[in-house]
Amino acid sequence: MSTEEQKEQFKRYKEDVERRGKSFYPHAMFHDTVMSFVVVSVIAALAAIWHYTSSEEPADAGLLGPRYHEEADPGTTSFLPRPDWYFYFLFYLLRIFKWPESVFLGTVGVPTILLIILLLVPFFDRRRERRLIRRPVAVVASLLVIASMGILTYKGATAEEPSAIGAEALLAANGIPAEDETLVQGADLFAKVGCLNCHTYASQGSAGPGPELTEVGNKGRGVDYWKDWIRDPSALGGEGMPGFPTLEDAQLEALGEFLEASKGGG
Numbered sequence: 001m002s003t004e005e006q007k008e009q010f011k012r013y014k015e016d017v018e019r020r021g022k023s024f025y026p027h028a029m030f031h032d033t034v035m036s037f038v039v040v041s042v043i044a045a046l047a048a049i050w051h052y053t054s055s056e057e058p059a060d061a062g063l064l065g066p067r068y069h070e071e072a073d074p075g076t077t078s079f080l081p082r083p084d085w086y087f088y089f090l091f092y093l094l095r096i097f098k099w100p101e102s103v104f105l106g107t108v109g110v111p112t113i114l115l116i117i118l119l120l121v122p123f124f125d126r127r128r129e130r131r132l133i134r135r136p137v138a139v140v141a142s143l144l145v146i147a148s149m150g151i152l153t154y155k156g157a158t159a160e161e162p163s164a165i166g167a168e169a170l171l172a173a174n175g176i177p178a179e180d181e182t183l184v185q186g187a188d189l190f191a192k193v194g195c196l197n198c199h200t201y202a203s204q205g206s207a208g209p210g211p212e213l214t215e216v217g218n219k220g221r222g223v224d225y226w227k228d229w230i231r232d233p234s235a236l237g238g239e240g241m242p243g244f245p246t247l248e249d250a251q252l253e254a255l256g257e258f259l260e261a262s263k264g265g266g
């Protein structure tokens with residue numbers, strides 16, 4: 001489109017606004033203000049109804065659901081963090097991008113690049129064309145975004161929890177006979193208290209931030225070292241791994257035995 005044509009169009013647009021348009025202040029301001037009040041009032045009313053119809057009793061649901069199902073337990077070690085459904089696509093993205101090489105790319109890099117492109121669109125696509133059929137690039141791009149978010153949401157909703165993995169499966173995958181009761185208990189704890197949220201073990205669990213532990217027994221550190229490590233990694237110069245001070249000595253022992261027996265024999 002030539003500059004002349006653009007100027008012409010811009011002039012027509014300005015005249016059109018002059019003739020039929022309404023100024024932002026006060027018209028649009030007034031609409032926005034009224035609408036904001038309506039939205040906030042609805043939220044406040046729902047909160048009030050919820051508060052006054054429910055009771056302190058967890059079982060008593062009230063009109064809009066109970067206050068809580070179970071009291072929060074800040075000391076839990078077995079809680080599995082799962083996002084609300086509308087974040088499943090991000091949740092699954094984090095599983096695709098592996099720690100630490102590509103997580104930055106996946107969480108900051110790609111969204112930033114996409115946002116910059118989106119901000120630039122009005123500068124390089126200056127046609128007046130609005131019909132979808134004449135804008136194949138924009139339409140295909142939007143459809144692809146919607147489709148990939150849909151697929152990621154589905155994958156996130158059906159993704160298996162790291163701790164759904166049983167002790168026997170962990171032991172078998174690493175070629176450890178499941179006869180020793182301590183080892184079974186250790187593998188069970190390993191799966192249950194959340195170690196797999198940060199570590200890969202025999203291709204199970206998360207890729208990070210902790211190192212893979214399938215062959216950690218080959219380091220020859222000994223059970224006592226692992227007990228101390230799990231209780232408080234920072235005391236041994238570890239960084240990035242939380243301690244598990246609430247585990248009992250027998251549990252630490254079992255975990256230590258399990259780590260020491262992990263020699264990548266699967």
Ligand code: HEC
Binds near residue numbers: 211239241
């Ligand atoms: C929040 C994430 C996280 C959790 C949960 C976690 N770890 Fe770690 N772990 C790490 C990180 C990070 C490192 C690397 C620390 C370092 O090298 O300073 C690590 C290192 C280790 C190491 C290697 C130590 C070495 O010297 O090679 C072992 C063994 C280990 N973790 C076992 C466990 C066990 C067992 C559990 C469960 C009781 C567990 N981790 C839970 C993040 C975690």
